[in-house]
Amino acid sequence: MGVRVQHGDGTLIKGERGERFLLPALFGWYTPPVRTDPLAFLGEQLDDLKQHGLYRTLRVLDGEAKSTSVYDGRSVVNLSSNNYLGLTTHPKLKQKAIEAIEQFGVGSGAVRSISGTMAMHMELERRLAEFKHTEAVVVFQSGFTSNAGTVASILTRDDAIVSDELNHASIIDGARLSRATIKVFPHGDADAARRILSELPSTQRKLLITDGVFSMDGDLGPLPALCDAAEAYGAIMMVDDAHASGVFGRNGRGTVDHFGMHGRVDIQVGTLSKAIGALGGYVAGNRNLIEFLYHRARPFLFSTSHPPSVTATCLAALDLLLEEPTLIERLWENTRFFKAGLQAHGFNTGVSESPITPVMVGEGAKAMQFSDRLFAEGVFAMGIAYPTVARDRARVRTIVSAAHTREELQYALDVFGRVGREMGII
Numbered sequence: 001m002g003v004r005v006q007h008g009d010g011t012l013i014k015g016e017r018g019e020r021f022l023l024p025a026l027f028g029w030y031t032p033p034v035r036t037d038p039l040a041f042l043g044e045q046l047d048d049l050k051q052h053g054l055y056r057t058l059r060v061l062d063g064e065a066k067s068t069s070v071y072d073g074r075s076v077v078n079l080s081s082n083n084y085l086g087l088t089t090h091p092k093l094k095q096k097a098i099e100a101i102e103q104f105g106v107g108s109g110a111v112r113s114i115s116g117t118m119a120m121h122m123e124l125e126r127r128l129a130e131f132k133h134t135e136a137v138v139v140f141q142s143g144f145t146s147n148a149g150t151v152a153s154i155l156t157r158d159d160a161i162v163s164d165e166l167n168h169a170s171i172i173d174g175a176r177l178s179r180a181t182i183k184v185f186p187h188g189d190a191d192a193a194r195r196i197l198s199e200l201p202s203t204q205r206k207l208l209i210t211d212g213v214f215s216m217d218g219d220l221g222p223l224p225a226l227c228d229a230a231e232a233y234g235a236i237m238m239v240d241d242a243h244a245s246g247v248f249g250r251n252g253r254g255t256v257d258h259f260g261m262h263g264r265v266d267i268q269v270g271t272l273s274k275a276i277g278a279l280g281g282y283v284a285g286n287r288n289l290i291e292f293l294y295h296r297a298r299p300f301l302f303s304t305s306h307p308p309s310v311t312a313t314c315l316a317a318l319d320l321l322l323e324e325p326t327l328i329e330r331l332w333e334n335t336r337f338f339k340a341g342l343q344a345h346g347f348n349t350g351v352s353e354s355p356i357t358p359v360m361v362g363e364g365a366k367a368m369q370f371s372d373r374l375f376a377e378g379v380f381a382m383g384i385a386y387p388t389v390a391r392d393r394a395r396v397r398t399i400v401s402a403a404h405t406r407e408e409l410q411y412a413l414d415v416f417g418r419v420g421r422e423m424g425i426i
């Protein structure tokens, strides 16, 4: 069957061998254009997801992101948020955001390098550098762009990146964009990282990179051993502390502080979107690194800066980290309580060392079904399957926050136990 296209004088028909016929338009006669959908292959892939029980609809939040929230019209204990300290709804932060809108408007109007740098952007960078004990900081629009923009801009096709196999997608994308040689070491294996570094030409520039906290398993990268390896082979050491910011280290300074690695990690990425409760990411390091990123990081150069409300919120959150350490203490108390409860039920909680606790299920469709059953009983814990994790390591991921009450956590544990037993997971 050829392709039919509506044409000014009638309908143009293209035959299979490219021959063309023009059917003249007749009064009162209309043939709708027929066009093959070039995106049909996407539909086929979605059908495949449906057949394998892996198709997801987005859960829609109605109201604020809190420890118990309304999703899809159902009130559920929320164990699927990165809102570690409960700051998304903190009254002081909301007040600062409102004041910033009133004083400075709703947008910056441009990218940072043209006319979109406001005094408060500079203040946040200065405050974050002080907080992280580094010379300087640059703030990006997200944690994703912090990683991808940094890795892609500091490396070239002549360089090498040595990366943990479970590092975040933003690191992988940045590495691909840089065109550097990508060498992957088995998860958490610092000896393997060292071996790879030793086999690379000594003159080649190398970046050794790990997540501080791995977002799907909740375990920590072996930072001290990786720092040793980086130093032994002259590699740049970089850590993505997206899930450690506001969670690990004194006042939430991250894994570099937690492990006492100050001065040994050249590039630290943090987020403002998770524990800090708003949006954004930042890179902390020496002055040259930050000035270079001001000149070369593409998300910095080609994407508009944060609106004043976001920056004001982050500044207020930073004050809270310093003034209210009890927030982080409460997060850890809740973490210990919930993990112990899951383990007492007999769940396999993997290797987690953080508030992220996976409940291992194995098969993808079963993890999704488990998540749906929990949701129906009032607990929102996301099912995570391939390609986010390996095919046989699907899980339901839980994240507790400082804002959860003991009653909420106990309720969730009871539901986990009941549904887990019914589904034969425990």
Ligand SMILES: Cc1ncc(COP(=O)(O)O)c(C=O)c1O
Pocket: 142, 143, 144, 145, 147, 168, 170, 211, 213, 214, 215, 240, 242, 243, 271, 272, 273, 274, 279, 280, 281
């Ligand atoms: C390990 C890790 N790095 C970076 C990011 C990106 O952070 P953001 O959500 O601020 O873009 C995430 C968030 O999913 C993450 O889990």
